[in-house]
Structure formats: structure tokens, C-alpha cells
Amino acid sequence: MAPRRLLLVGEGNFSFAAALSETLDPSTSITATCLQRPADLARDPLARENLQRLRERGTEVRFGVDCTQLVDAFELQDREFDRIYFNFPHCGRKAGVAKNRELLAKFFQSCADVLAEEGEVHVALCRGQGGTPADKPMREWHNSWQVVAMAALGGFILSDVHPFSCEAVPGYKCTGYRSQDKSFHVEGALNHIFTRSLPYEGLQPRISRIKLGDQWFSFLEPEVLVGKLNRGFLEAPSYHPIKTINEKLIAELGKAFPLKRLKCASPLLPQGDTSVLTSCHCDILSSAFWISLHEDNSNFESLTGGTTEDMEDFLVSFSELSLPKNPRRDSKEEAQEGTYSQAKVCLRPSLLVHVQALIQAPDFLPGSLYILSGPVFQKCRISPFTMPAFHETLFILGFNKNLKDDCLQSLLDHLKGILDSLLTQTLLKGSKLGSSVEFVFQPPGEDYMITVKSQNFGPDCVKDLIIGSVTTSATSIIHKDQCFVCVSMNLDLLAMLVWGISDWRMLWTFDNRFLKNFAPGKIEPFKSYSLYPPYYVHDISFWLDTKKRFDEVEFHTVARAVSQDTVISIQFLSRFQHPKTEQVSLCYRLTYQTCDKALTQQQVASMQSQLRKEIQQRLHVIPR
Numbered sequence: 203m204a205p206r207r208l209l210l211v212g213e214g215n216f217s218f219a220a221a222l223s224e225t226l227d228p229s230t231s232i233t234a235t236c237l238q239r240p241a242d243l244a245r246d247p248l249a250r251e252n253l254q255r256l257r258e259r260g261t262e263v264r265f266g267v268d269c270t271q272l273v274d275a276f277e278l279q280d281r282e283f284d285r286i287y288f289n290f291p292h293c294g295r296k297a298g299v300a301k302n303r304e305l306l307a308k309f310f311q312s313c314a315d316v317l318a319e320e321g322e323v324h325v326a327l328c329r330g331q332g333g334t335p336a337d338k339p340m341r342e343w344h345n346s347w348q349v350v351a352m353a354a355l356g357g358f359i360l361s362d363v364h365p366f367s368c369e370a371v372p373g374y375k376c377t378g379y380r381s382q383d384k385s386f387h388v389e390g391a392l393n394h395i396f397t398r399s400l401p402y403e404g405l406q407p408r409i410s411r412i413k414l415g416d417q418w419f420s421f422l423e424p425e426v427l428v429g430k431l432n433r434g435f436l437e438a439p440s441y442h443p444i445k446t447i448n449e450k451l452i453a454e455l456g457k458a459f460p461l462k463r464l465k466c467a468s469p470l471l472p473q474g475d476t477s478v479l480t481s482c483h484c485d486i487l488s489s490a491f492w493i494s495l496h497e498d499n500s501n502f503e504s505l506t507g508g509t510t511e512d513m514e515d516f517l518v519s520f521s522e523l524s525l526p527k528n529p530r531r532d533s534k535e536e537a538q539e540g541t542y543s544q545a546k547v548c549l550r551p552s553l554l555v556h557v558q559a560l561i562q563a564p565d566f567l568p569g570s571l572y573i574l575s576g577p578v579f580q581k582c583r584i585s586p587f588t589m590p591a592f593h594e595t596l597f598i599l600g601f602n603k604n605l606k607d608d609c610l611q612s613l614l615d616h617l618k619g620i621l622d623s624l625l626t627q628t629l630l631k632g633s634k635l636g637s638s639v640e641f642v643f644q645p646p647g648e649d650y651m652i653t654v655k656s657q658n659f660g661p662d663c664v665k666d667l668i669i670g671s672v673t674t675s676a677t678s679i680i681h682k683d684q685c686f687v688c689v690s691m692n693l694d695l696l697a698m699l700v701w702g703i704s705d706w707r708m709l710w711t712f713d714n715r716f717l718k719n720f721a722p723g724k725i726e727p728f729k730s731y732s733l734y735p736p737y738y739v740h741d742i743s744f745w746l747d748t749k750k751r752f753d754e755v756e757f758h759t760v761a762r763a764v765s766q767d768t769v770i771s772i773q774f775l776s777r778f779q780h781p782k783t784e785q786v787s788l789c790y791r792l793t794y795q796t797c798d799k800a801l802t803q804q805q806v807a808s809m810q811s812q813l814r815k816e817i818q819q820r821l822h823v824i825p826r
Contacts, residue, residue: 209283209316210234211269211309214376215243216252218289221371223259232256233283235267235275248375270308273315281316289326289366290376290391302331302347310356310396322395323358325349326366329390334734336363336392349394351736354800358396359732366391397731399800400713404766405429411498412470420498424491425763427549427579430591430710436575443697443720444593444709447624448575451595451691454620458612459571459599464560466576469550489580489755490548549579553596554673554690560598561678561686568684572598575693583758584772587667589706590762592694600684610674610687614641614650617689624700625656627725641672648674652691656699669695701728705797707767713798730797737795738806741775742814744823746786752821760820761792764813768794768801787826 208230210219219234226232234256236243243249256263267275269288288309293301306325313323330337333346350360368374368388376388405428411420423431435442452461470493553574560572575595582588601609621639641650652670670691678684694709701719703709708716708730715731746752761769771793778787792813794806814825 206230207283208232209286211286211288212291215246215249216256217248217373217375218371220252220255221373223256223261233262233264235264237268239265270312272312276316282318283316284318284321285324286313286317287324290328299345299347303352306347306349306352307355310353310358314356322397325394326391327394328387332392332394350734353396354802357399357800359399359800360394360734361397361731362395363392363733366393402799402805418498419495421493421495426590426759436593441720441722443701444693447697447700448595448693450624451620452573455571455616458616462570462572464572464574466574467556469577470547471550471555487551489582490551491579491581492546492548495547551580552578553594557598557676557688561600561676562680564680566600566681568600568602581755581759583755584762584769587695589694592692595691595693597689599687600681603683603685606685613687654699667695700725703728707797711798732798735796737793738803739791739793740810741789741791743787743789743826744817745826747822750822757821760816761813764816765794765809768796770795
């Protein structure tokens with residue numbers, strides 16, 4: 203839909219307003235403003251001519267409007283502009299980058315008061331001023347106007363950038379260079395288009411409840427997984443890319459094998475059930491999130507902070523969980539037969555925990571491909587392609603032992619063909635390599651890693667990613683004459699590769715603009731609505747507790763939680779041992795950056811300060 207109300211600020215000679223007014227639909231209204239008073243423009247014949255043209259067209263013109271105080275210039279009923287333009291902002295004279303950054307910051311903060319919810323802010327800057335990779339050449343960050351970081355102070359993200367063309371608005375003459383009647387150097391200039399970011403409000407862990415038999419239990423969701431439980435990406439109404447890629451994968455395999463789709467059990471795994479893991483997968487549990495369930499008969503609404511209806515879907519996803527009687531007895535009173543007190547459970551780190559239950563079932567059919575899909579959760583180090591929550595799909599095929607080699611090869615060949623086809627649907631222009639799928643044998647057993655060498659994140663960005671595994675070690679005491687192949691696929695990584703989504707966090711965004719990229723039945727390259735987000739670097743060092751082992755994965759997990767997934771990199775810098783006390787100090791470098799929201803330097807500083815407190819409390823270290 204075409205914008206209805208346009209606001210132009212910082213107009214010098216009003217040539218842009220006059221030219222723009224001739225190209226727009228008559229139903230679009232323009233309000234053209236400048237900081238100067240009418241008397242200041244009286245000596246400029248071009249300004250007088252343009253003002254006359256604007257008045258003849260009925261365009262509203264306002265003088266003395268400070269673009270950093272727009273709320274003061276317009277009454278409440280006159281706000282809500284669909285688009286705000288600011289071409290070649292400058293403080294005047296020989297103002298340095300710091301002054302011009304301040305101008306931009308105050309301008310964006312002012313725009314937040316008068317822009318419609320889905321409006322745009324257009325800012326044209328000379329070559330190099332913006333400080334983004336779109337500038338050719340790109341200036342050093344400290345020498346640029348840092349336009350994206352300044353916009354973040356007003357709650358805006360850069361959603362598009364393209365060359366600024368004076369030819370597109372015939373008659374436009376941009377003057378005011380260093381407060382003189384000189385034109386700015388517009389060759390290589392860029393128009394930056396900003397939109398509102400979702401508010402950066404810290405989500406708090408929910409206290410959730412589940413019903414086991416006739417008893418209610420509550421648990422506090424892990425802080426690092428806030429916003430990632432019960433999102434329903436794989437459910438029927440969803441058209442999330444993770445569901446799309448899963449359905450395409452299953453549909454293609456269904457052409458070669460009879461399918462048996464299974465309903466995914468609760469992601470909560472009771473401690474006693476962890477024995478279902480085979481010995482080769484026991485290491486999975488070391489990365490699990492452990493949760494304490496507490497007996498709870500309190501009012502539902504007071505726990506969740508909302509109504510029963512708000513949490514119905516969340517409760518349904520855990521409805522099938524069952525625990526052993528007396529999982530833990532804390533006192534004699536709680537030791538009565540048939541009662542629950544407190545139990546330790548973990549969030550499922552992999553769907554492989556369900557394999558044994560499936561292949562031991564008496565009605566398991568050889569030759570059919572059993573399919574299980576659902577979310578899994580695991581602690582991990584922070585890196586671009588490791589994630590604490592993702593969606594996994596599991597394929598299990600049973601067959602006669604005499605047919606093992608042929609059946610295994612058939613499944614691998616079909617899977618490779620399907621993946622190769624999916625990964626070539628969105629090849630980026632100029633890409634020569636594309637993506638290639640390989641099954642890398644893992645000695646000493648008969649397992650494979652499914653790896654992809656991909657160029658789908660850009661022509662100059664080649665990635666080798668492990669997107670799944672193939673295991674053949676599962677055995678069944680019920681079906682002793684059968685062999686079993688289990689194929690595990692990381693759907694999140696696969697979706698990233700297919701659509702060219704460079705940041706896994708984008709899959710979990712609450713911003714509705716993300717899903718607008720995905721039309722049902724189509725696979726087209728993803729176009730981000732948040733471009734070139736700034737990053738902020740902070741170092742942290744601390745003394746270790748000599749009596750406790752330092753867990754680096756736990757350090758990464760705390761950083762994830764405190765920063766709400768804005769820490770994208772943790773780099774080990776140095777280790778120091780005091781020559782006298784022999785106490786050890788570690789130093790790390792943290793890089794903060796978001797993929798979908800405005801993030802300011804002040805917010806990051808607050809997170810870093812909170813991280814220092816949290817690691818002291820949780821990891822028993824002493825920040826330096």
C-alpha cells in the first residue's frame with residue numbers, strides 16, 4: 203500500500219519536496235519542513251520558486267521545525283506519518299562525526315514519537331558516512347556516522363539500503379554543504395530505510411505446570427530457553443520454514459518407503475528413563491538441561507500470570523509425561539506410598555532417546571520408515587551454527603539382517619538425492635559451488651555424519667556443516683532378526699541452508715516480518731528485514747575458585763541467558779597464574795549483536811555488568 207502521509211525534514215531549498223510532489227499520487231499528502239525561518243530563505247530565488255510550486259499544489263509547509271524535537275511541532279492528531287525523509291543531514295560548518303552522530307541519534311529518537319507503527323524513516327547519506335558494508339568503500343567504524351547504531355537509540359533497525367538517485371526526483375538540488383550554497387557529493391550516496399524494531403524487553407522465565415495422574419507439578423523454565431518452549435513451529439497451523447522443510451523431506455522419502463508418522467512425546471524426560479539411551483549416546487545427557495518438578499496445588503492463574511487459556515497449549519505438550527512413584531523423598535511425611543514430592547527431569551537433548559522404545563514395540567514393522575519430529579534442547583558453546591534449542595526429525599528403518607547393506611545404501615542414496623535437490627533451489631546469484639551433501643564415515647563403528655559444504659550464505663562464504671547423523675548400532679530384544687538404521691536431521695540447520703538464513707536466532711524471532719518471507723509451497727532466498735546490525739565488544743576476566751572445576755560450557759550458557767542470546771561469540775584470550783598465590787585468572791572477549799532487534803551500546807553495557815554478577819554467583823569465580 204502506498205504511503206499516505208509523508209514528512210520531509212531538513213529541507214534546505216525545498217527542491218526535494220517540490221520534485222517529490224510531482225511524482226506522487228494525489229491522495230498522498232506531504233508536509234515539508236525546515237529549520238530556517240521564512241526570512242532566512244527570502245534571499246534564495248530557488249527556494250522561493252519551490253515554495254511557490256508547493257503552495258500551488260496545496261502542500262503543507264512549516265518553518266522552524268527542529269527534526270530532533272518533532273513531537274513539539276505536531277499536535278497529537280497530526281502525527282502518525284507513514285514515511286519520514288531526511289536527506290543528507292549535517293550539523294553545519296565543519297562539524298565532526300561525533301556531532302553528526304548526535305544529530306542522527308536525536309533525530310531517530312524524535313521520529314519514534316511521530317511515525318506510524320509500520321512506517322519508514324528514509325535517511326540519505328554521502329558515500330562512507332553510514333558506516334555499513336553497503337558503503338563502497340566502507341569507512342572504519344570509528345570514522346563513520348554509525349547510522350545503524352544511532353537508529354537503534356530510537357528503536358529502529360535498517361531494513362533496506364539502495365543507491366540514492368537524484369535522477370529519480372528531477373529538479374532536486376541538494377545544497378547546504380558545510381552551511382554553504384554548495385551541493386553535497388552525491389556520487390555513491392545511499393538511501394537508508396529504517397523501520398521499527400520490536401521492543402527489547404527482557405522476557406522472564408515462566409513457571410509452568412503439568413498434570414501427572416491426579417497431581418499437579420510446577421517447574422521454572424531454564425532462563426536460557428525463554429521464548430523457545432512450546433512455539434509450535436511443527437504444528438498444523440504453522441507455515442514456518444522448519445515445518446515446510448520437514449514436510450518436503452518426509453513427502454519425498456514417502457515416494458520410496460511406506461511411512462509411519464508418530465506423535466512426538468513430551469520433551470521432558472524423567473531421570474529414570476535416561477537408561478533408554480544406548481551406550482554410544484550417553485554423552486548426550488551431559489549437555490541436557492535438568493529441571494526440578496515440584497508438587498504444586500496452587501492457583502493456576504497466579505502461577506502463570508495469565509489465564510488458563512493462555513497456557514492450554516503449553517500444558518498439552520507435556521500431558522503424556524509420567525514419572526515413577528516416590529521419585530524423591532525429602533521427609534518421612536513425604537514417603538507415603540503412591541505420592542510425588544520432587545523429581546528431577548531433563549529436557550530432551552535428542553530424539554534418539556526414544557529409539558529403544560520404538561524398536562522394542564511388538565507392532566514395529568520392518569521395511570516401514572518410522573518418523574518422529576520435535577524440538578530438542580541442549581547446552582552448548584556459543585558459535586554461529588550451534589543452538590541450545592532446535593527441531594530434530596528422526597527416521598527409523600528396520601530390515602532383515604541379510605539385507606542390511608542394500609537397505610542402508612538405498613536409504614542413504616534417496617536421502618542424498620532429496621537433500622541435494624532442496625539445497626539447489628535457492629542458489630544465490632554468482633554461486634558456483636552451491637551445496638553438496640556427503641555421508642562421512644565415523645570409525646570404529648558403522649555410523650555416519652551428514653555434512654554439507656554450502657555456499658548458500660553468500661558467494662564468498664563457504665561453510666562445512668554437520669546437519670545430521672546416521673547410526674546402525676541400535677538393537678531390539680523383541681525383533682532379534684532385524685537391523686535398524688536411525689537418521690537424525692537438524693531441521694533448523696537444514697532450513698538455514700535451504701533459504702540462506704545466516705543466523706539461527708532469526709528462526710525464533712517473534713517479529714511477524716520473518717514469516718512474510720515464506721509463501722506456502724515456494725522456496726525463495728530469505729531477505730532479512732534487519733541489515734548490518736552493529737556489534738559491541740567487551741572483555742571479561744576473573745579469578746577461578748581453586749576448589750571447583752571451571753565449566754566453560756556453563757559459562758557460555760550463563761552468557762546466553764543474561765544477554766538473551768545477543769552474545770554471538772566468546773573468544774578465549776589469555777590465562778594468567780599469579781606467581782605468589784598461584785591463583786589462576788582467565789580472560790575472554792565477548793561480542794554482542796542481534797539479528798532482528800535494535801540493540802544499543804547502553805543495553806550491552808548493562809548486560810555485561812549483569813554477567814559479572816551472575817558468573818560470580820553461579821560459577822563461583824571472582825570478576826577482576
